[in-house]
Amino acid sequence: MxxxxxxxxxxxxxxxxxxxxxxxxxxxxxxxxxxxxxxxxxxxxFDKNLAEIDLVIGAKGSPLQMILCSMYHIDNPTGNIPVKNALPLLKENHPLIKQAIPLSLGDSYKSYRIVGTNHELVSLYGASVFSGSLWKKDFEVTIGSVVAGETGLKLGDTFKSAHGFADDTDLTHDHASFVVSGILAPSGTVVDQLILTNTATIWQVHEHQGEEANHDDKAGEHHGHEEGDHDHAHDEDHAHDDDHVHDNSNTDLAAHPDEEITSLLIKYRNRTNFQALNFGRNINENTELQAASPAIEINRLYSMIxxxxxxxxxxxxxxxxxxxxxxxxxxxxxxxxxxxxxxxxxxxxxxxxxxxxxxxxxxxxxxxxxxxxxxxxxxxxxxxxxxxxxxxxxxxxxxxxxxxxxxxxxxxxxxxxxxxxxxxxxxxxxxxxxxxxxxx
Amino acid sequence: MISTKNLKYRYKGGPELSFPDITCNASDILLILGQSGVGKTTLLHLLGGLLTSGQGSVWIEGTDICTLRDTALDKFRGKNIGIIFQQNHFIDSLSVIENVMIAQKLAGNRVSESEARTMLDRLNIGHKAEKSVRDLSQGEKQRVAIARALINKPGLILADEPTSALDDHNCDEVLALLQEQSKAAGSALIVVTHDTRLKENISNQINLMAS
Structure with a gap:
């Protein structure tokens, strides 16, 4: 009591x-x-996925959209940029840029995005290979842990991608078949949800779009972001040498100046450098590219949420x-x-x-x-x-x-x-x- | 035992009530009779330390409770005075036996379920120990109230109209239990009532008159 x-x-x-x-x-x-x-x-x-990226460069449009698309893989791309416009940023000995990682978007499998990039993206997010290996050849993919868990894809499995980011079987690319060459260990970052391959693979998937005009128009309705895609597919002058091995390096990109990529993730050599501080603004004012700082845009997003x-x-x-x-x-x-x-x-x-x-x-x-x-x-x-x-x-x-x-x-x-x-x-x-x- | 001297009380805007000196020894019984409005309840509340702004003195077990204040008075009352009211209220959320045990607790004594059960048994209400107090009849309630008043073996038991809500049979039984148990506990028992049925049973009487 x-x-x-x-x-x-x-x-x-x-x-x-x-x-x-x-x-x-x-x-x-x-x-x-x-x-x-x-x-x-x-x-x-969001913080984890910032991954010390200082700048994102892509097509002009909404900077927040570009950040959300390129870093968080939530929104659609603002468009694509020609490789030749990005080449100056990809130079190995750029005075300001320590690292520039290209991203090419446009396809997905069961709503998981397929990203054409290079191996640096994996280390950027601190991810490591759980089984198999990172992609080596065209159409080889390395998938994130969540993708593996949710889709049931295993090493050696093949799948066809869908155009755009929605899980819509109507938009499946008939000819492009991907092979899973590796699975990443969980990293707690956005990489867990991505299907990674090389940039050239994305180009090749979309080369065929010109041949299937009907299909593509349909796809176009779904994604207004890809104004550039159609052109590049039609204007394909230089035939792809199928034997040409894409080695994932930025120099490989230089060999294809007329192709397109979606965006670049940039890390500065020294982020407090005076020139680095003005770098983004210079790009926005003097080029057809758009640069946006993740920290600024995400803070803007926080205040909106x-x-x-x-x-x-x-x-x-x-x-x-x-x-x-x-x-x-x-x-x-x-x-x-x-x-x-x-x-x-x-x-x-x-x-x-x-x-x-x-x-x-x-x-x-x-x-x-x-x-x-x-x-x-x-x-x-x-x-x-x-x-x-x-x-x-x-x-x-x-x-x-x-x-x-x-x-x-x-x-x-x-x-x-x-x-x-x-x-x-x-x-x-x-x-x-x-x-x-x-x-x- | 209890004794009073020159006990007076005045309600705001009312006449002064003065009470005759009272003495009641351990194991004795005193009946205070009077019609409604002569200050019976006022006297009882003065004796029980429920009303503190009176004049005069009330000695209980050697302490003048009129000099006690606040915590000291609450403590003294809990330990030394058991009060039984006409309409006995209980803590509704507790069972019969818990209502007895809480008297031990609030008086600062050791809480003993077995003692509480023994007390209920002596008052022939042990079989209702686990029941809710709301389910009891008037007579049963009065017995639980007596058990509650006696559990701490107080020096003084005050009963305010303990029988007026009861029929003749229950009246006799409750009074008998009250007398028996207060004698057994060695307590002085003061019954304040206008119930004339009690007159024959208690010889030691005081009549309060309207002043």
């Missing part, structure tokens, strides 16, 4: 009040904690306030009903402070239950929503993660519960035994 026991009995005596308070409270807590889980994981994924989550957070705080009010009302009501009981406790020797503590404890217990239920809801909900989020953001989220901030939510919950209980508790403690017991 303790004060805890008594407080607990008093709470469960009124199941409807209990349910009402807990439902409201857990809704507020759940929403806040869900937002926290979502934001922190999204930010973590932030507006949405701010509104949701506001709503969650409102719910939390209403739930605190409901706890207050339910405690106040029950305190009124129990006035005689509380007076009786005083008669039996309980001091005012004991009565005060009892009511406060009831508020705290309600808040704690609300927190526990809400927290469970948000984690379960996060896990459930992870599947949908994966489709939208192409990242895996998890609900089985406890953030340090959640301790703060717990503290705030308990504080709110206490706050809601303070007035009823003061009232209860002030109750005049004599008067209460004289009322019959």
């Amino acid at each position: 303790s004060i805890w026991y008594l407080a607990w009995r008093n709470i469960v005596k009124n199941p409807l009040n209990l349910i009402m308070s807990v439902v409201l409270f857990s809704l507020g807590v759940g929403l806040i904690s869900f937002l926290l889980l979502f934001n922190s994981q999204l930010k973590e994924k 932030g507006l949405g989550t701010d509104a949701l957070r506001g709503l969650a705080l409102l719910i939390a306030a209403v739930s605190a009010l409901s706890i207050f009302i339910s405690l106040f009501k029950s305190m009124r009903e129990r006035k005689y009981e509380l007076a009786l406790m005083r008669v039996m020797g309980a001091h005012r402070s004991g009565i005060f503590a009892l009511i406060i404890l009831e508020g705290l217990i309600l808040a704690a239950i609300g927190f526990a239920v809400g927290s469970a809801l948000s984690h379960l909900g996060m896990n459930w929503a992870a599947d949908y989020l994966k489709e939208d953001f192409r990242y895996s989220f998890t609900g089985w993660k406890w953030l340090r901030e959640e301790w703060w939510i717990l503290a705030a919950s308990l504080f709110l519960g206490m706050l809601a209980a303070v007035i009823p508790a003061i009232q209860a403690a002030r109750t005049d035994i004599n008067k209460t017991l004289s009322e019959k």
Whole structure:
């Protein structure tokens, strides 16, 4: 028999009040904690995928779109750029650029993007080969761990790609058949979700597009981004030498100045160099290319997402306030009903402070239950929503993660519960035994 | 034992109520009779330390409770005074036996379930120990209230109209139990009532008159 026991009995005596308070409270807590889980994981994924890339260069358009497409593989490309325009940036001894990795997009398999690039991309994201090897020849691919897991592709398997990024069998390239030469170990970065091959493979897949004009028109409707693609396919003057081995190097790109790539991921030699600071602007002002800084664009994105989550957070705080009010009302009501009981406790020797503590404890217990239920809801909900989020953001989220901030939510919950209980508790403690017991 | 001297009380805007000096020794019983409105409940609340702004003194077990304040008074009352009311309220969320045990707890005594059970058995209510207090009849409730008042073996038991809500049969039984158990505990028992059925059973009587 303790004060805890008594407080607990008093709470469960009124199941409807209990349910009402807990439902409201857990809704507020759940929403806040869900937002926290979502934001922190999204930010973590975004940050991880920054991979110290200083600049992305591609076709003119929306810089954010270009970043999202080239670094996070969420959005469509802004277009393609001719290799010859990019050649100056690919020079080995460029005074500013330490590393420039080309990306060529346009195809996918079961909605996983096929990226034509070189081996440097793998090390850029700190990924390593789990089985097999990195691609060596045209049409050999190395797939990320998520791709392997979700599509069931194994070493040596072949598959045909679809044009564009949607999983649409109508758009399958009939002739291009890829072979899985390697599978990457999970890296927690976007590479997990990519199918990597060399740049030339992407060119070859799309060379054939001219021959299947009907097909391609159809595809064109789906992706407005590929204005450049059609031209390059039709204007194909220099026949591809099928025996020519593409060695993945940037010098290989130089051998095909009329081909196109989607973008370049750039790392500076020294990012604080004065010229490096102006490099992007120079490109934007003086060339047909567009340069964008991931850090700036992603911060812009955060602030845009932030507006949405701010509104949701506001709503969650409102719910939390209403739930605190409901706890207050339910405690106040029950305190009124129990006035005689509380007076009786005083008669039996309980001091005012004991009565005060009892009511406060009831508020705290309600808040704690609300927190526990809400927290469970948000984690379960996060896990459930992870599947949908994966489709939208192409990242895996998890609900089985406890953030340090959640301790703060717990503290705030308990504080709110206490706050809601303070007035009823003061009232209860002030109750005049004599008067209460004289009322019959 | 209990004794009072020059006990007076004045409600705001009301006449001053002055009470005759009272003495009741351990194991004795005192009946205080009076019609409604003569200050019976006021006197009982003064004796029980529920009303603190009175004049005069109330000595219980050698302590003048009129000099005690706040925590000290609550503590003293819990340990030394057991009060039984006409309409006995309980802590609804607790079972019968828990309602007895909480009296031990709040008085700061050791909480003993076996003692509480023995007390309920002595009042022939042991079979209802695990029941909710809301399911009890008036007579049963009064017995639980007596058990609760006696569990801490207080020096003084105050009973405010303990029988007026009961029929004759229950009235006799409850009074008998009250007398028996307070004697067994060595407590002074003061019964305040307008129930004239009790007159024949208790010889030591005081009549309160309207002043």
